[in-house]
Amino acid sequence: MNKIGLQLLVIFLGMNTWLLSQCCPYITSVEVLPQNPNESDAIRVATYISTPGNGAFINHQFHWENDTLVVEACYYSGALAVITDIYDTVDIGQVPAGDYVLHFLASTSIYEDSCVIGESQSYTTTFSVSDIVGLTPNESESPILYPNPAKEWVMLRAVPEKSVVQVFALTGEKLEVPMYSSDGALMLDVRLLAAGFYEVIEYSEGKVPSRLRFVKE
Known part of the structure; x- marks a missing residue:
């Protein structure tokens, strides 16, 4: 190996060592x-x-x-x-x-x-x-998601009847998650999701979409 090649190799190894030292x-x-x-x-x-x-x-x-x-x-x-x-x-x-x-x-x-x-x-x-007393009616009627973290089911309350609810991975991938209504709440079956973070987006006509995150254990 010539002198220039050796110098480039040393620089390359040095940069990778520095990057690894900063990464983790x-x-x-x-x-x-x-x-x-x-x-x-x-x-x-x-x-x-x-x-x-x-x-x-x-x-x-x-x-x-x-x-x-x-x-x-x-x-x-x-x-x-x-x-x-x-x-x-x-x-x-x-x-x-x-x-x-x-x-x-x-x-x-x-x-x-x-x-x-x-x-x-x-x-x-x-x-x-926030202070409980300070909550406005609009805030108190915003969608509520629990339990969080979740293992099998996620319940979404205060969701308007004609809303569209979708679940996404943090990568932006839209996921197919079974959902059904029960006692005024929307139940999301998350049993088949891998452990990690997910985002639930609720779309209602004339409103800014509500974004909620949950952790699947």
């Missing part, structure tokens, strides 16, 4: 559930990450720093080059009405049963918790 874990989605929570809701944070080394979930924890909710999660990532998707939900509980910051820190460890942090990636967003 991959944070795909972080959601506060339910969407648009009020102070009576039991809040959860749902996360979807991927590890490059045939990974697994180790643990999570959270704490408050003034008005910032800090969620930390640790994942095993080994030497075997197999990308693994991992879904997790963190139970936060009831939160007083107000505006908050959510900071999510995802880290990888080379150990399967303990978190010795190697690489880390973070994601920061904001969310608001």
Whole structure:
């Protein structure tokens, strides 16, 4: 190999090493559930990450720093080059009405049963918790989706009779999900969906579409 070729190889390997050092874990989605929570809701944070080394979930924890909710999660990532998707939900509980910051820190460890942090990636967003007394009639009549996360069924309430409801993967793919009406609610059969995040869009004539996300466990 000539000198120029050797230099290019060194640069290429160096760039790939740097990219790998910056990559992991991959944070795909972080959601506060339910969407648009009020102070009576039991809040959860749902996360979807991927590890490059045939990974697994180790643990999570959270704490408050003034008005910032800090969620930390640790994942095993080994030497075997197999990308693994991992879904997790963190139970936060009831939160007083107000505006908050959510900071999510995802880290990888080379150990399967303990978190010795190697690489880390973070994601920061904001969310608001409303006062129950402050809800307007329009807000209270907006579609409500539960349970969330779900295992077998999702119930969608406050849906107008002539609405069209569709379910999408985060990739934008429209999914065929069995639905039927029961006691004024729309029931979605999600038993055949793979674990992950999904978006439900409710279309009503003359209204802006309502978008709700849920986690299938």
